[in-house]
Amino acid sequence: MRNVATIMRRELFAYFVSPMAYVVIIFFLGVMSLLFALYIGSGRAEAQMVDLFHTMVFLLLMVAPVITMGLIAQERNLGTIEILLSKPVRDAEVALGKYLAAVVLLLIILALSFIYPLIMEKYGSPDWGEILVGYLGVFLAGAAFIAVGLFASSLMSNQIAAAVLAILILLFFWLVGWISYSVSQQLGDIVRHLSVFENIQDLERGIFDTKPLIFFLSICYYFIFLTVRSLEQRRA
Amino acid sequence: MIEVKGLTKFYGPHPAVMDVTFQVSEGEVVAFLGPNGAGKSTTMRVLTCYLPPTYGEVKVRGYDVMEDSLEVRRNIGYLPERIALYPEMRVRQYLDYVGRLQGLAGQALRSGIDRVIEQCGLEERAQAIIGTLSLGYRQRVGLAQALIHNPPVLILDEPTIGLDPNQIREVRELIKSLAGQHTVLLSTHILPEAQMTCQRVIIINRGRIVAEDTPEALTAQLRRAQTTLVRVRGGDDALAKQILDLPQVNNVRPGDEPETWIVDSELGAECQADVARLVVEKGLDLLELRPVEMSLEEVFRELTMTENIENSE
Numbered sequence: 406m407r408n409v410a411t412i413m414r415r416e417l418f419a420y421f422v423s424p425m426a427y428v429v430i431i432f433f434l435g436v437m438s439l440l441f442a443l444y445i446g447s448g449r450a451e452a453q454m455v456d457l458f459h460t461m462v463f464l465l466l467m468v469a470p471v472i473t474m475g476l477i478a479q480e481r482n483l484g485t486i487e488i489l490l491s492k493p494v495r496d497a498e499v500a501l502g503k504y505l506a507a508v509v510l511l512l513i514i515l516a517l518s519f520i521y522p523l524i525m526e527k528y529g530s531p532d533w534g535e536i537l538v539g540y541l542g543v544f545l546a547g548a549a550f551i552a553v554g555l556f557a558s559s560l561m562s563n564q565i566a567a568a569v570l571a572i573l574i575l576l577f578f579w580l581v582g583w584i585s586y587s588v589s590q591q592l593g594d595i596v597r598h599l600s601v602f603e604n605i606q607d608l609e610r611g612i613f614d615t616k617p618l619i620f621f622l623s624i625c626y627y628f629i630f631l632t633v634r635s636l637e638q639r640r641a
Numbered sequence: 642m643i644e645v646k647g648l649t650k651f652y653g654p655h656p657a658v659m660d661v662t663f664q665v666s667e668g669e670v671v672a673f674l675g676p677n678g679a680g681k682s683t684t685m686r687v688l689t690c691y692l693p694p695t696y697g698e699v700k701v702r703g704y705d706v707m708e709d710s711l712e713v714r715r716n717i718g719y720l721p722e723r724i725a726l727y728p729e730m731r732v733r734q735y736l737d738y739v740g741r742l743q744g745l746a747g748q749a750l751r752s753g754i755d756r757v758i759e760q761c762g763l764e765e766r767a768q769a770i771i772g773t774l775s776l777g778y779r780q781r782v783g784l785a786q787a788l789i790h791n792p793p794v795l796i797l798d799e800p801t802i803g804l805d806p807n808q809i810r811e812v813r814e815l816i817k818s819l820a821g822q823h824t825v826l827l828s829t830h831i832l833p834e835a836q837m838t839c840q841r842v843i844i845i846n847r848g849r850i851v852a853e854d855t856p857e858a859l860t861a862q863l864r865r866a867q868t869t870l871v872r873v874r875g876g877d878d879a880l881a882k883q884i885l886d887l888p889q890v891n892n893v894r895p896g897d898e899p900e901t902w903i904v905d906s907e908l909g910a911e912c913q914a915d916v917a918r919l920v921v922e923k924g925l926d927l928l929e930l931r932p933v934e935m936s937l938e939e940v941f942r943e944l945t946m947t948e949n950i951e952n953s954e
Contacts, residue, residue, distance in 0.1 A: 407741070407746075408741075408742060411738060411741040411742055412742075414738075415727070415730075415738050418729075418730070418734075419727070419729055422729045423729060483725045483727070483728075484721070484723045484725030485725040485726065485727060486725075487686070487691055487721045487723070487725065488719065488721060488725065488726075488739070488786065489742075490690075490691055491689040491690055491691045491714055491717075491719045491721075492714060492739070492742040492743060493711045493712075493714040493715045493742070493743065493744060494711075494714075494742055495711070639691065639692055639693065
């Protein structure tokens, strides 16, 4: 576990010493603030965040691949991976350390976005239970997207290629639900369970359920596992 | 300390290393000498657990690279051929990171960092951002990260490549000073470097070991042969054939320029005198007759040739 912390700390340092973290934070909060202002200004705003949560998840679909694109691809590109993997560190520790660094950055972004419900609290009376469940949903979706992005980064030595691959995989998980309308009933049911879109809806509305929880945690676990296998391959 | 038995490594269908076997005992400094692409780096990457072997048994201090990979990695310090460091980190911060990954903490970590900073002459640059360092300093940081946990075994892949002559001398001094306390396997494609720093040289070519001996013995072996360039106006293949028939001449081949031949022969001046006499007796003009320094390529060809002859006998 010490190695996980060491690797995570280095990745967080790399995020904040480069423009990366700031660009991502400014992009995310910039778009969200604009939408929040439009929502408040529309005159029919209620003190609830369903639409904002939905936008957040959609933004994370683009932000997560950018956060994760360099995690392993950059090490391959620079060649630093050779020193890293010849240290007494397990491949799983490398994958986890890097994964957690991106998750910490996600938490920082979500913490900053807490300004919106706080503004609502000042002018209305939002349901904090709903909001916390909604945030849990956004966090789980983001954590799953990061796992996908980490895996894509482990396959590539070019950061842009890694980001594009991650977005393609995520779009598949986002849109796969659409297939369900054009296939048989049984297959459609299976396919709908794989859809991020379908799984996130209840959480966004503030309805807690274990099914989406298990769905997102499974994606995290499965893609981190794939990342470890990809590191084990040791492609030079 | 290092035992390699029948190591073979394929990249796809291409063998990079074929059936390589050697040993390095405790405290020894051994050079891996070979041209680029000979399989030096591949062998070292297997030793450092970066690449798995296709076949063969590789052990460091009795630990197998496949079964006790983490234990092997605890016992070695590795300087890769391509020194890749995180450009955004500061030197001391980077050494702290590497030291932690090597399992150091607290006082041991701090004293380890201080020791390698002094050992590698990094005092003035300890707070510099790695991306701003010159190649020579990056090489020192690379060495420092390999030494941070005072490993019993050091694997150094081309430690002096890209350095200026002063830096090369410093690095060689440093390596010599490591002998005794560390077991060192270093690779190089510079013959004198191997002679200067090492007690034993393993020559590898096209993925196979072609010779293994002390630097003195290898040099003696190389001196069994010499190469002479001959330029004759109006010389032709018939002349080349007659030169080949001279005693002590092993081989004659055309040189890079027209009317020149490269003559491989036994050691000594006799052969050159014979060649000169032959050309003059045939009434041709001898324009040039001089010994050719053996380039590394030729050293290897020479060695592979003699090996083949010995094998066929």
